[in-house]
Amino acid sequence: MKPAFWARRAHKWIALVIGVQALLWSIGGLYMTAMSIDFIHGDHLNHVAAEPLPKQGDLVDPAVIAARYPAMNGFRLKRLLGEPIYEVHHAGGVDLVDAVTGRLSGPIDEEKARQLALSAYQGDAPLESLQLLDKAPQEVGTRPVPMWQARFGDSGNTALYFSPQTGNLLATRHTYWRVFDFLWMLHIMDYEQRSDVNNTLLRVAASVALLFMLSGVWLLFYSFRRRSAA
Amino acid sequence: MTPWIQKLHKWVGLIIGLQFVIWAASGLVMSLLDTATVNNQHHLAPAAQALPWPEAEISPAVIVARESRPVQMVETHWLAAEPVYRLSDGVSSWLADIRDGSSVPVTAADVAAIAARDYVGDGRPASPELMQENTWEVRGHTGPIWRVAFSDDDATTLYVSGQDGTILERRNDTWRLFDFVMMLHFMDYTRQQDFNNPLIVMAGAGGLWLALSGIWLFFASFRLGEFIPARWRPRRELTVYGADGGKLRSVESHSGDTVYLALGRNGLQLPSNCGGGQSCGLCVVRVRGHAPPPSSADRMHIDATRLRSGYRLACNLPVTSDGQIEVAGGAALWTERVATVVSATAVTPFLREFVLAPEVPLGPEFQPGAYLQVHVPGYRLQRNDLDHPELHRQDWSSLSLPENLVCKEPVRRSYSLSLPVEKAGGNVTLLARFSPGRQGKKQQPAGKGSTYLYSLKPGDRVCFSGPFGDFAIKPGAKEKVFIGGGAGMAPLRAMVHSLLESGAEERIHFWYGARNMREAPYVEEMEALARKHANFTWHLVLSEAAEHGAGLIRGLVHEATDEGLLQNHPDLKSCEFYLCGPPAMLAATRSLLARLGIAEEQVAYDDFKI
Numbered sequence A: 001m002k003p004a005f006w007a008r009r010a011h012k013w014i015a016l017v018i019g020v021q022a023l024l025w026s027i028g029g030l031y032m033t034a035m036s037i038d039f040i041h042g043d044h045l046n047h048v049a050a051e052p053l054p055k056q057g058d059l060v061d062p063a064v065i066a067a068r069y070p071a072m073n074g075f076r077l078k079r080l081l082g083e084p085i086y087e088v089h090h091a092g093g094v095d096l097v098d099a100v101t102g103r104l105s106g107p108i109d110e111e112k113a114r115q116l117a118l119s120a121y122q123g124d125a126p127l128e129s130l131q132l133l134d135k136a137p138q139e140v141g142t143r144p145v146p147m148w149q150a151r152f153g154d155s156g157n158t159a160l161y162f163s164p165q166t167g168n169l170l171a172t173r174h175t176y177w178r179v180f181d182f183l184w185m186l187h188i189m190d191y192e193q194r195s196d197v198n199n200t201l202l203r204v205a206a207s208v209a210l211l212f213m214l215s216g217v218w219l220l221f222y223s224f225r226r227r228s229a230a
Numbered sequence B: 001m002t003p004w005i006q007k008l009h010k011w012v013g014l015i016i017g018l019q020f021v022i023w024a025a026s027g028l029v030m031s032l033l034d035t036a037t038v039n040n041q042h043h044l045a046p047a048a049q050a051l052p053w054p055e056a057e058i059s060p061a062v063i064v065a066r067e068s069r070p071v072q073m074v075e076t077h078w079l080a081a082e083p084v085y086r087l088s089d090g091v092s093s094w095l096a097d098i099r100d101g102s103s104v105p106v107t108a109a110d111v112a113a114i115a116a117r118d119y120v121g122d123g124r125p126a127s128p129e130l131m132q133e134n135t136w137e138v139r140g141h142t143g144p145i146w147r148v149a150f151s152d153d154d155a156t157t158l159y160v161s162g163q164d165g166t167i168l169e170r171r172n173d174t175w176r177l178f179d180f181v182m183m184l185h186f187m188d189y190t191r192q193q194d195f196n197n198p199l200i201v202m203a204g205a206g207g208l209w210l211a212l213s214g215i216w217l218f219f220a221s222f223r224l225g226e227f228i229p230a231r232w233r234p235r236r237e238l239t240v241y242g243a244d245g246g247k248l249r250s251v252e253s254h255s256g257d258t259v260y261l262a263l264g265r266n267g268l269q270l271p272s273n274c275g276g277g278q279s280c281g282l283c284v285v286r287v288r289g290h291a292p293p294p295s296s297a298d299r300m301h302i303d304a305t306r307l308r309s310g311y312r313l314a315c316n317l318p319v320t321s322d323g324q325i326e327v328a329g330g331a332a333l334w335t336e337r338v339a340t341v342v343s344a345t346a347v348t349p350f351l352r353e354f355v356l357a358p359e360v361p362l363g364p365e366f367q368p369g370a371y372l373q374v375h376v377p378g379y380r381l382q383r384n385d386l387d388h389p390e391l392h393r394q395d396w397s398s399l400s401l402p403e404n405l406v407c408k409e410p411v412r413r414s415y416s417l418s419l420p421v422e423k424a425g426g427n428v429t430l431l432a433r434f435s436p437g438r439q440g441k442k443q444q445p446a447g448k449g450s451t452y453l454y455s456l457k458p459g460d461r462v463c464f465s466g467p468f469g470d471f472a473i474k475p476g477a478k479e480k481v482f483i484g485g486g487a488g489m490a491p492l493r494a495m496v497h498s499l500l501e502s503g504a505e506e507r508i509h510f511w512y513g514a515r516n517m518r519e520a521p522y523v524e525e526m527e528a529l530a531r532k533h534a535n536f537t538w539h540l541v542l543s544e545a546a547e548h549g550a551g552l553i554r555g556l557v558h559e560a561t562d563e564g565l566l567q568n569h570p571d572l573k574s575c576e577f578y579l580c581g582p583p584a585m586l587a588a589t590r591s592l593l594a595r596l597g598i599a600e601e602q603v604a605y606d607d608f609k610i
Helices: A003-034 A064-069 A109-121 A175-188 A200-223 B002-032 B060-066 B108-118 B173-186 B198-221 B261-263 B296-301 B304-308 B390-397 B448-454 B488-501 B521-532 B557-566 B583-595
Strands: A074-081 A083-090 A091-099 A127-133 A149-154 A159-161 A168-172 B074-078 B082-088 B091-096 B145-149 B156-160 B166-171 B237-241 B247-253 B284-290 B311-313 B323-327 B335-348 B351-358 B371-376 B381-382 B405-406 B411-416 B428-435 B462-470 B479-485 B508-514 B536-542 B575-580 B601-605
Touching: A003 A175, A003 A200, A003 B002, A003 B198, A064 A074, A074 B060, A083 A159, A109 A127, A109 A149, A109 A159, A109 B082, A159 B479, A168 A175, B002 B173, B002 B198, B002 B296, B060 B074, B082 B601, B108 B156, B108 B166, B237 B261, B247 B261, B247 B462, B261 B323, B296 B311, B304 B311, B304 B371, B351 B448, B371 B428, B371 B448, B381 B448, B405 B448, B411 B428, B411 B448, B411 B488, B428 B448, B428 B488, B428 B508, B479 B488, B479 B557, B488 B508, B488 B521, B488 B575, B488 B583, B508 B557, B521 B536, B536 B557, B583 B601
Parallel strands: B237 B323, B479 B508, B479 B575, B508 B536, B575 B601
Antiparallel strands: A074 A083, A074 B074, A083 A091, A127 A149, A149 A159, A159 A168, B074 B082, B082 B091, B145 B156, B156 B166, B237 B247, B284 B311, B284 B323, B335 B351, B335 B462, B351 B428, B371 B411, B371 B462, B381 B405
């Protein structure tokens, strides 16, 4: 049999093994490249106001906080919902302290979480649900719990996640992100964590894919010759 | 539909095929490179215990009030071992002294300390350098950046912010390789980690087309039967004819194979550039009898008239039942095999036995009765290249051969197997008669095939193709009569050996004619077989009166057979006849058998296509 025959046969039989995965790779690859990553990240859905800290105004001195938290490792002065606030890091975790009154103001309660969600959300759908979750959903599996989840009734089923400790926006999730993440899972063939690109399955599949592509290129050498003398 | 999909599949493949290889290869490399190593985890010192924050002397509020820039955030921060405030306006950050709020620069000494504390490994840090220009190793970062290179095996390099002393990136050679293949994967040749560039989106669209059309072609090109091992599929027989209508041979195939594959497996390599992908249109054959409806690929390559007469692409023609296929080019298409001459034995002055050891073991299709075509190359020989043993010198010197024997063009000559392959230890055994050409006044050159063969020595290479022919032992245990003469000994001898070897119990008669004892081959071998096997009888018939010792019959072989066997045979109808020999002998024998009322179905013969 001629090399052309073997090339065709190799390409065909390897396709049997890897064809479906190759289709998944190409669907995922096209989606992930055609969709702007900023859009996927949901930059159009959230906007966390970044106002500068007040130039005047009497703020609590750090010494006061240090006295209250003897095991303090540090703090951050920022604005949360427009109010200056200290985010105090100590051996026991993170606390929020009102930088004007010096009163403990955290963790974020439901009312504050609602305000956070509504002020951050850029869409035009109502807030559908607000929950404090102790177990992270898969889509924010890498984020620390507990977390506030604010779900909006827009077409993308937008969900914003906030940290009750710091009030920070942890993640923005919407349908396009979820599709992206699902395709990413298929792309790297890690169906558990969706993050391990070093898994054996992917390594084997990629090796077979390489053979597949090479057999296809090999076949190209025979596929454009018409009726030249055989 | 399918041919167009195939066309587009291959053209798109041509345009982005290389990128496809790159995607697979770079994907494989990225998957093989350990993520932790890429991220330089193995050179990262374990996180230090968080130090308690010292009593600050100045309130952040004071610093914010003093700053000309708007400040979004003030946080506690360690610059190496020095506690400082880190301020940020959302874009850049800077440091302030916690005692008096003055600006704190990030110095080379700070950077060296920060890098040394962050690193584990056997590398020594070079002195920090402030980068003149930010490379892609720190893409995504702005502002002044310090670079600290370590002298370890993987060329670890830490990048430290000149604004606040935080470690921005930890790079090493594994990361550099990873990043290079990622650039290839993303087609992001500006190295900005931008995978939303138009180039890759276009290539990705082409890739999706390739995948979708590939799936289509996959289903179009696979037959369910191909997933079943051939031996579990029903056997089918394809009979192959040359374009002249002559029968070449029958090949065995299995239902579900394509004709192209079935013939190819049997050494009949139809012309093809694409290897059976319906795209070159070279492997056209003609189906005798009922041809299946033409496929779109057939219609693309074959005009309507020829389609109507049964022409089809062999690579698109599934074998469903026994069928008859006509192949242009016929015998010339059979695969060439290479063999080495093991021995050349002068059996008689002008009959020589050649044993050839094939490079590739022969299949079961090499049956007694089949013939090979020896590929005779062009040659230029001298008369004395035709070697012969001393005892045949007289016979040879009586020939008037020219001094130079020349063959300009390669030719092919047919020779029957003269011994079953398995009996010859897997070798091919041929018996070739030297054809001296016409002697006397109107000279004709000696035979090209025999001249070539007679010049061969052990160790020489010979090419041949085959097997061909439909001369074969019929199944069943009917009484068999072999009648032969001259080089017709070859196939008959192979058949006799094969029958006796396989334990056949029917009566087997072998009547063989030669001019004299000197020209009769394998006499002792046949006599020995006859002694050993009670059901086998051997009769040598000599036509020249010169010698007739005990047990020798004089005359012409067909007449002798008639007298000695056929006239007195009780049941000729249940006999099979196998004939092979020179044309005159063959014609005479066939007319004799016809006169005796023996049906043509009972008679198999090989006329050597003379």
